[in-house]
Amino acid sequence: xxxxxxxxxxxxxxxxxxxxxxxxxxxxxxxxxxxxxxxxxxxxxxxxxxxxxxxxxxxxxxxxxxxxxxxxxxxxxxxxxxxxxxxxxxxxxxxxxxxxxxxxxxxxxxxxxxxxxxxxxxxxxxxxxxxxxxxxxxxxxxxxxxxxxxxxxxxxxxxxxxxxxxxxxxxx
Numbered sequence: 198x199x200x201x202x203x204x205x206x207x208x209x210x211x212x213x214x215x216x217x218x219x220x221x222x223x224x225x226x227x228x229x230x231x232x233x234x235x236x237x238x239x240x241x242x243x244x245x246x247x248x249x250x251x252x253x254x255x256x257x258x259x260x261x262x263x264x265x266x267x268x269x270x271x272x273x274x275x276x277x278x279x280x281x282x283x284x285x286x287x288x289x290x291x292x293x294x295x296x297x298x299x300x301x302x303x304x305x306x307x308x309x310x311x312x313x314x315x316x317x318x319x320x321x322x323x324x325x326x327x328x329x330x331x332x333x334x335x336x337x338x339x340x341x342x343x344x345x346x347x348x349x350x351x352x353x354x355x356x357x358x359x360x361x362x363x364x365x366x367x368x369x
Contacts, residue, residue, distance in 0.1 A: 207237055211232065214239055215228055215232070218246060223250055224253065224368075226367045227246060227249045227250055227253065227367060228246060229366040230249070230362035230363050230365075230366035230367045231245045231246050231249065231361075231362045233363035234360070234361070234362060234363060240311075244313055245313045245361055247313075248361075249317070249367075252314075252317055257321050259369055260321065261317065261320060261321055262364055262367050262369055263369070264320075264323075264324055264327050265355070265358045265364030265365070266364060267327075267331065268327070268351050268358070269355055269358075269364070271348070272348065272352055272355055277349075278345045278346070278349040278352065279349060280352075281342075281346055281349075282294060284342055284343060285346065286343060289326075289329050289330045289332075289333045290347060290350060292329070292330075293323070293326045293330045293350065293354070294350055296322075296326050297323070297353060297354060297357075300319055300322075300323075303319060304316055304320075307319065308360055316361060323354070327354070336348065336351065
């Protein structure tokens with residue numbers, strides 16, 4: 198836990214860091230998105246900003262932003278629920294769940310190594326599965342357990358996005 202003096206020093210350093218990045222031409226929204234995720238490791242913040250900054254001029258960038266926002270919008274008013282694989286019904290939700298579970302160790306490894314470009318690529322690999330899920334599965338199903346489980350699945354997915362940045366801060 199930081200005392201008040203340490204907190205003020207960190208805030209000052211983060212503001213200087215922000216100015217440095219802006220002077221280097223990094224978009225304000227990318228800076229805001231990364232700084233929104235609590236982290237006092239400047240090297241790690243810079244690695245995440247650089248990964249997003251490299252991706253920003255590619256079509257995949259917009260895909261990633263839209264997916265993250267779409268998931269977030271559905272979760273906006275829901276509580277955190279526990280995911281139960283046995284409640285999954287539709288092939289599309291099972292496929293998304295399987296991909297998430299199989300790739301989680303790889304994703305964690307990317308984060309541990311600060312390889313955010315690969316972490317973002319992994320999230321992008323899920324894009325067709327996420328779109329298929331939204332196209333074919335009714336998230337807000339009538340059955341409470343099914344609806345809550347689908348929201349839990351989306352929450353699991355969104356928490357992966359949140360490990361890198363708050364994508365809702367990024368302007369399309």
